[in-house]
Amino acid sequence: MMQHILIPTDFSQHAWNATSYALQFFKSVNTTFHFFHIEKPNDLSENPLHLDSLVTSKTASEGSLKMKEWRQKVTAYDTSTNHYFKEESVESSFVEAIKTYIIKHSIDLLVMGSKGSSCFTGRAIGSKTARVITRVKCPVLIIPEKAVFKKPTRIGLLTDFNLVYKNKVIKTLLAVADIYKSSISVLRVAQAENALEDSQNSNRELLKNQLKEVSHSFHVIENPNLETAVQSFVDSMQIEMIAMIAKNLNLFQRLLFKPQDPNKNYPMHIPFLVLHE
Template sequence: MKNVLIPTDFSNNAWNATVYALEYFKNYKVNFILVHIEHPEILPPAFETLSHYISGEILETHRVEVALNKKKEAMLKVSNVEASKIKTETLESNFTQGIKHFVTKYNIDLIVCGTQGLSANKNKIVGQHAQQIITKIKCPVLIIPTLAKFTIPVNIAFPTDYNFIYKNKVLNTLSKISALHNSSIKVIRIVNPKLALTLFQEKNRSYLKDYFKNTASSFHRVNHIDFQQGLQAFISSMKIDMVAIIAKNLNFFETLLFKPTVVKMSYHTQVPFLVLHE
């Protein structure tokens, strides 16, 4: 991991994700790219917060640049990162296209962002921008919930139904992330107790076991008819610090992150999600 992209709308959630990224890569030489993307025809709600740390008459076109520099200064204060390792940039663009632009320009290895920004909807687990990054940007992304605080990720859960042929790119990314802190990968299948593995699923499980044979890993089955409750029970009992999911598994995302919900599981607000792309 060499280049980490951090989109910000200057919200508390965005700052929490920034601090998490700094802590996660504290012992590694990483370039942090802090960016703000502004739709050219829409004044973002982020400007409402700029007054908290910008004073005086400043031209509108420079306000975001000043705010980004303030955030860079704050990053330097809370970390041991060299100033040359933090770059700031602003862009007027559609959000998705802007993220794609930065991913290509800086050869980004990982995107780190908060679950929601200033326009947070309390009934949604992830906001519109985070959802766009997950579904439309072909780059690994680490989604940091509102209340998540960095702790060394001892255990990373990897939920799967074994219905996919796993590409090496996905598994390599998971292996690299886990290696940064010598994390253990916990492969978990949450299933109705009456359902047995098909031959296809058996082959995929065997492939994973072979792939992770030299990595700290274990395989688990949780019998539960409700996926979210089963995952929550596993997270609590196994002290899971991060959950990794393959991006193309839309059923998982719909269940875990995209579906509006009134009752949230604790992992919705406390446990980071690592989204893996092929």
């Protein structure tokens, strides 16, 4: 269950997009939302990280005032009786502050807003965001700038079957899918007409068994261009959320950080769920 959800906020529109989406998505879930504002200490040279758009307040007092206004905005917007709220502001580097907060408060999910109009070009998810995804070992739900909440009837799970999905990964995926009884469509993008290796077949059968309690299906697209294949899958299958395990560096590098065609525009209008072991 998603009992504790952490939302870093710089009080920007991107942060509000993530917040409003999360409030709607988890409307029926008994959840405590933790709003966390991080100010960069004056002696730190590291740029702040909030999916490339974190803007820190000039003073702690300004941050406290903005957090109070943020809480008022949230309570005025949220109509659910299932939600509780906590706020905190700290002065620290972004990644380390997030890691510490997650451990201290047993956070189940991290929700962040993204900047830009493209999910797969690298403009929306750059090197700073990559550090958040790879260094913070907590499931991350990335909410695109242009995302409009819609109950996800289909979740797309990207895999190459090279990894065994551990229980924690499957538990998170099933917990998200259970909220709206979403089906899970598993996609493998094959660059050539190569049969699965024995280990991949074994992992596929294991995943099939792990998903037996939920409606699911398996798909394969033969296309040398991963971004094009995924976008085609999203459009044709009416996928409303994409999920991928963070440990699968091959897919992550190809899809999010080093796309084959950085100039091609892929609309980022659906959330992206990053799963961690």
